[in-house]
Amino acid sequence: MSLIRALISTARMLRHTPRLADGLPPDDAVLLDAPDDRLAPALVTAALGEYEHAAKLLATTRESAEWENRDRYVVRLAAFAHNRDAWLGRWLAASPGDPDALVVKAELGVRRAWESPARVELLREMGPLIGAAAEGDPRDPVPWRIALDHARGTHAGHEDFETLWGEAVRRSSHHYGCHVAALQYLSAQWHGSHEECFDFAERAAEDALPGSLVKALPMRAAFSRMMGGDLTSVTAERIDAACDEAIRLSSVYVVGDPWPAEVRNLLAYVLVGRHQWDEALEQFRLIGPYATSFPWTSLTDDPLGQFLETRDGVRLQVASGMPLWNRTDGGRPRGHYA
Template sequence: MVRTMSLLRAMIRTARVMRHTPRLADGLTPAEAVLLDAPDDRLGPALVAAAVGEYEPAAKLLATTRESAEWENRDRYVVRLAAFARNREAWLGDWLAVSPHDADALVVKAELAVRRAWESPARPEMLREVGPLIDAAAEAEPGDPVPWRIALDHARGTHATHTAFESLWEHAVRRSSHHHGCHVAALKYLSAQWYGSHRECFDFAEKAAEDALPGSLVQALPVRAAFAQLLGGEARTSVQDDRIDAAADLAITLSREYGPGDPWPAEVRNLLAYVLVTRGRWDEALAQFRLIGPYATSFPWSSMTEDPLARFLQTRDGARIEVAAATPLRGRPGAAALPSAAGP
């Protein structure tokens, strides 16, 4: 009897998946059109120019962000330009040769040096050696929080004490009190993986989200704390699970403030989709995959695999199948899974 019931359930699940899965593809970007870490319209031309050895567009882009205090954009662009320079550095060398004291070139140089040091087996020693590069970038533009975000990442790798880290944090928030990148760097330091705990990480994230400006990505810090706890794999209490679900709910509310296919919240939506899938909230996860559109991001998928795009697509397909499997044969998929519910 038990075997018969299990077989019957399997047959019903298969029938539901076959009936509903094709319809649930509506509104999802085709797999071949999904891009990993696609640059926005401002960064794209600078990367194309850098590919042929021209640094001027990157210099102009970063100068614009600095002069207009676009610190969030500046941080994102610095990270992406440094990542590009990781394997194709000649254009940055030419830029520094012409303008060795340029604040924009120096902050990219500092980010690149820290990134390389983090990837080295001799990480602590190499990180200590690049400290002066971060100091130079901070001195070149005293009002820029990005060198201080780099300093926070640097401090985590050099085993800085809480007191030293708090001093850097004060410098960072003095320049931009709601800077997302600096908050993420602090959250990593406070995580159980590094020098804090899940509780400390969540406490910091929830307080920051509470104080955040409307629409700020800082409101997604709790879902980052949730991700860190889920990735750890430890047994959790019901109270901890409730905290994770509340973090996801807050991130869903934030996601609604942006339009479908907006590249700005793409990383937050990728992270949120992962957390929702892990919690078995399939309809809500599929809704986020619709909102993501073509903008897959390396984080969080690279935390689990060397092929983040493939993992993104597999997880998206898995969410679609689970929503289909939970829908009665004569029913319709839940509202959260439908394209009409994917608006802001």
């Protein structure tokens, strides 16, 4: 009997998997961490050693208080400067007090320190650099997001964390990057617990504005909990509720929107972990061509390959659960096991 079931499952996969590719970009069209139309020119010119495009871009985000975009661009520019920083050096030499250059410098310094075996010592040396970035524009929450990351790495106590968190939310009460940094600090892997992490995420999501990515914060807590294993039934219920909330958030955005791409990638990852294959396939369709390194780097050093492999695996799982025949298939009987 088990052999018959296996054969039928294989037949289902062979029959249905090809048509389940509808709405999914082909593998060679999927991009990893693709920049948006505003960031791309800044990265291209930075590769040529020029900083003017990056300076203009960040100045625009600061002057118009686009704090979410600013944070994303700072992270991407610092990541680029990690191996190619000549353009940033020229920028700082030309305008050493530029608040936009200083925040990229602070992000880069913290990023490099995090990757060092002497992480704690190097991070502690970054304090003045982060302080200078914060003083560059007192309205800007991004240096305080960097400070929260810094606090996690230097094992700062909860009292110091609360102070930094207060400064962050005073500048932007629903800033997604600051919320993610706080959630990481409060995770069981760092300085909190699974319960504390979930409580924080659920409160933040409840208070968040409609369409805000903060609505997906409980799903990030779910990811953290799943990475820790040993799920209880109560935790499983919270994870399912977090996924439901994230699915509602994802539905607000159009297919292939790069803005919620990381949230959708993470949601697909968590849904796969919960064996919710149909829901995961829907998220892969909504993701379109925008794969993101996180969360796939938690599994492999080849995030794009892992994304594509998982997407194919989900299609197979969905296909294996579909009826072998249906009433539109030439009147063929569906069979007892189909």
